[in-house]
Structures are given as C-alpha cells and as structure tokens.
Amino acid sequence: MVNRTELLPIPDKLVVLTFDDGNKSDRLFVADVLLGHDFGGTFYITEGLNFLVNKDHYVTWEEVRELDELGFEIGNHTQHHRNVTKLSPEELTASVRHIEKRCTEHGITKPTTFCYPAFNNSPGAARVLEEIGYKFARRGVAPEFPYQAEGARGPAYDPETHHPLLVPTTGFSGPKWNFDDLKWAFAQAFDGRIAVLCFHGVPGLEHPWVTTKQSDFEKYMQYLKEEGCTVIAMRDLAKYVGI
Numbered sequence: 488m489v490n491r492t493e494l495l496p497i498p499d500k501l502v503v504l505t506f507d508d509g510n511k512s513d514r515l516f517v518a519d520v521l522l523g524h525d526f527g528g529t530f531y532i533t534e535g536l537n538f539l540v541n542k543d544h545y546v547t548w549e550e551v552r553e554l555d556e557l558g559f560e561i562g563n564h565t566q567h568h569r570n571v572t573k574l575s576p577e578e579l580t581a582s583v584r585h586i587e588k589r590c591t592e593h594g595i596t597k598p599t600t601f602c603y604p605a606f607n608n609s610p611g612a613a614r615v616l617e618e619i620g621y622k623f624a625r626r627g628v629a630p631e632f633p634y635q636a637e638g639a640r641g642p643a644y645d646p647e648t649h650h651p652l653l654v655p656t657t658g659f660s661g662p663k664w665n666f667d668d669l670k671w672a673f674a675q676a677f678d679g680r681i682a683v684l685c686f687h688g689v690p691g692l693e694h695p696w697v698t699t700k701q702s703d704f705e706k707y708m709q710y711l712k713e714e715g716c717t718v719i720a721m722r723d724l725a726k727y728v729g730i
C-alpha cells in the first residue's frame with residue numbers, strides 16, 4: 488500500500504503507451520522511436536497466438552530481454568492468450584506464472600502489470616491478479632464505449648473511479664483509428680485523468696485489423712512530444728496512483 492502523501496500529483500497530458508502481443512516491430516521499430524523521444528512504454532508479451540512458431544512476425548525472447556534492458560517495461564499477457572473469463576483462478580494463475588518464469592529464465596525484470604488478452608476481463612480475474620501481486624491491468628474500451636475491431640476510442644483512466652486492475656484503454660490503434668482519434672485521446676488527459684493508448688504491431692503483420700502504419704505512428708509520437716506530454720509505461724502509474 489502506497490501512502491497517498493508520497494504520490495506525485497497527476498499532471499495534465501499524462502499518457503501511457505502499451506504494445507500488445509510481442510510483434511516483431513516492438514524491437515525493430517517502436518523501441519527506437521520511443522527512445523528518440525525519451526518516452527516510456529510497456530510491451531505485453533504472450534507465448535500464445537503464433538509467438539512460438541512464427542519468429543518473422545513475433546519478437547524472440549532475446550529481443551524481449553533487449554527491450555527490458557533498454558528501460559522499457561515487459562508486461563504479462565499470459566501464456567496462451569486465452570479468454571481469462573473462461574479460466575479457473577488456478578488456470579489464470581498458471582498462465583501468468585508461465586510468463587514470469589520465462590522472464591526469469593531470460594534475465595528479464597519480473598512483470599508487475601497485466602493486459603487482458605482480446606480485452607476480455609472480469610472482476611473475478613482482477614481479484615486473481617491482485618492476489619498474485621499485480622498492480623495494474625489494462626482492459627479495452629468497453630463497456631463505456633462500443634468495441635470496434637479496427638480501432639476505437641475509449642474512456643480516459645480516472646483513478647478516482649476505475650479499479651487499477653481494470654484500467655480502460657482510451658484509444659486502440661487500427662485501420663479505423665487515425666490522427667483525429669489520437670488528438671481526441673490526448674484531449675482527455677486533463678484534470679486527473681490519464682490517456683492510455685494501445686498499439687499492436689507497427690505494422691502488425693499477422694493481425695491487419697489492428698495494424699498501425701509506421702508513418703502514422705511517427706506522426707502520433709511527434710504530436711505527443713510537441714504537446715509536452717509525459718509518456719510512461721503502465722508500471723509508472725504507481726508514482727501517481729495509490730493502490
């Protein structure tokens with residue numbers, strides 16, 4: 488438990504960057520763009536999808552270790568990328584522990600934040616994560632905003648109303664999410680609210696419905712820089728939000 492008096496006030500223009508699924512571009516492209524702006528970010532790693540068999544489209548564990556060493560956060564996206572609402576507490580725990588074990592084996596900092604695969608979440612799953620030591624977890628844009636497969640707007644994270652293990656996504660990028668949506672998400676990050684952005688691959692080779700073009704991503708990051716945003720990883724929320 489953090490003593491609230493030790494917390495920093497939430498500044499305006501606070502933005503959390505997250506990248507799901509361990510796309511190859513995490514290491515080959517995204518990391519350099521973020522380093523160029525001195526931005527933080529979280530890479531949510533799973534051994535599900537085709538992580539284990541398609542190393543043209545997914546990062547290797549060696550590349551994940553490099554991202555950790557570069558100062559980025561490695562977050563937990565479960566072993567199998569299954570719908571956690573259909574898992575027993577024991578199955579969810581095992582799936583989370585598997586990624587922690589892989590991180591330990593590769594000398595990677597133990598994850599302390601989580602991302603719900605395919606945005607499926609429940610209060611029960613959040614309780615399990617809390618019991619096994621997780622601090623923050625990111626869900627999707629629903630139920631407050633309609634889920635749309637190719638990118639969507641969502642609520643800003645308001646620590647006064649949202650549970651830290653059910654942090655909403657303020658914007659997730661895809662073919663139907665554009666610069667106007669990025670600017671809209673930025674505009675939500677005021678008065679104690681935080682914009683939480685979700686990207687998949689830049690580009691997402693295996694999942695074109697959530698892909699982002701490199702030129703668009705560079706433009707988005709440039710905008711956040713020019714606006715003077717504080718851009719952080721999920722774990723850095725602990726500086727501002729008591730849990």
Ligand SMILES: [Zn+2]
Pocket residue numbers: 507508564568603604605
């Ligand atoms: Zn995912």
